[in-house]
Amino acid sequence: MSNVRRIFVIGAGTMGHGIAEVAALRGLNVTLYDVKQEFLDGAMSKIKWSLDRLAEKGTIKSSSEVIQRIATTLDLESGASDADFVIEAAPERMEIKRDIFSRLDRSARPEAVLATNTSSLPITEVSESVSAPRRGRVIGMHFFNPPVIMQLVEVVKGKYTSDETVKATYELAGALGKQPVLVRVDVPGFIVNRVMARFLNTACLMAERGLHRMEEIDAAVRYGLGMPMGAFELSDYIGIDVLDDIIKAMIARGFSMTPCGLYSGMRSAGKLGVKSGQGFYAHPGSKFRKPELDRSLAAKVDPILLVAPAVNEAAYLLREEVASRDDIDKAVRLGLNYPKGIFEYADSYGVDSVIDALRRLEEALGSREYEPDPLLLEMRSAGKLGVKSGQGFYAYKRRGE
Ligand SMILES: NC(=O)c1ccc[n+]([C@@H]2O[C@H](COP(=O)([O-])OP(=O)(O)OC[C@H]3O[C@@H](n4cnc5c(N)ncnc54)[C@H](O)[C@@H]3O)[C@@H](O)[C@H]2O)c1
Secondary structure (H helix, E strand, O other), X not given: OOOOOEEEEEOOOHHHHHHHHHHHHXXXXXXXXXXXXXXXXXXXXXXXXXXXXXXXXXXXXXXXXXXXXXXXXXXXXXXXXXXXXEEEOOOOOHHHHHHHHHHHHHHOOOOOEEEEOOOOOOHHHHHOOOOHHHXXXXXXXXXXXXXXXXXXXXXXXXXXXXXXXXXXXHHHHHHOOOEEEEEOOOOOOOOHHHHHHHHHHHHHHHHHOOOOOHHHHHHHHHHHOOOOOOHHHHHHHHOHHHHHHHHHHHHHOOXXXXXXXHHHHHHHOOOOEHHHOEOOOEOHHHOOOOOOOOHHHHHHOOOHHHHHHHHHHHHHHHHOXXXXXXXXXXXXXXXXXXXXXXXXHHHHHOHHHHHHHHHHHHHHHOOHHHOOOHHHHHXXXXXOOEHHHOEOOOEOOOOOO
């Protein structure tokens, strides 16, 4: 049960207006802040439009009852002064976040939790813009787009974040109807973006180096791995510029990866995916068009090559105790819509086969990032191969047991 009654959401853009809507839908009082009245007005009309659709479907009685719980302000200090919980969703620039948090330090109640929805900036650095006694109250609360629909929230501990703040953030996520996972170490990209980047970048490198055509890769992802979208389809959906920024931000913070050259080339050519009408595929009128992919194309690519780099990343996160096995699997299921957890994929293919696939990628693409994680090697030595040996990341009952 969360004690939060009033939330202050900073930034009324894509994420902020969605978070405000979710909170109001769940009966919380919200104050929404932005730097210009027109941004607040735009956000409120988007919220109203979305609530009207929910009212039409009978999910809520009326939009006005929900919308009255949202107040707007252009005054950051007064908005912060009576909030129990602050969620910052301003642009992804450290100087903006630091300025906001130092102002919150002077205006928010001492017990208020100060959360940032950053996707790629270090929580610890954000928290260093508040005075030392308050740093324990700063935390990452990473929602997914669109917040009204996506269930997952990555709760990210910075160096100073207290357990009490983690508990309050978990409680709020629950009160918002979300599924939190705990990221214990403030690593760049947290769980979902790291796993996703390994998967998408490998697919892209395979196409760039001429190993396979993108349609063959996407068919293998859809029909071989059973994922809802192919790798190039998903890249178009996310936006090539957004993906390029995510990868660059993670690399700048020490994430070891050879970025696929197609992203920056397409970005300079204005091929940004769905939003520009053209990405890897054409999306006429900037509307997402699912490419038609013949099932027979899937047979040309061994699907384990696409999933193995994501398993390797997940193994690293588990070995380094960044997150638990169950939270990593929950994160990929809810954040990437994988039909099963990444460790479940590993167990069904076999840990030995995953290692073999990584070696093949290392040879074909010449990148050191495919070096199998020590956890995988250790599991193979111990005979923990997955379903076939009865024990892998999970335990399996063998027939007759
Ligand atoms: N878009 C996504 O898919 C997504 C997903 C998860 C997390 N995030 C993170 O959420 C944050 C916001 O992203 P977004 O996509 O909603 O961006 P956005 O550009 O849509 O919205 C940002 C809003 O912040 C406002 N703003 C500008 N300067 C400000 C300031 N000084 N103080 C307060 N508000 C200011 C802008 O007017 C705008 O309304 C970023 O940190 C981003 O990394 C984005």
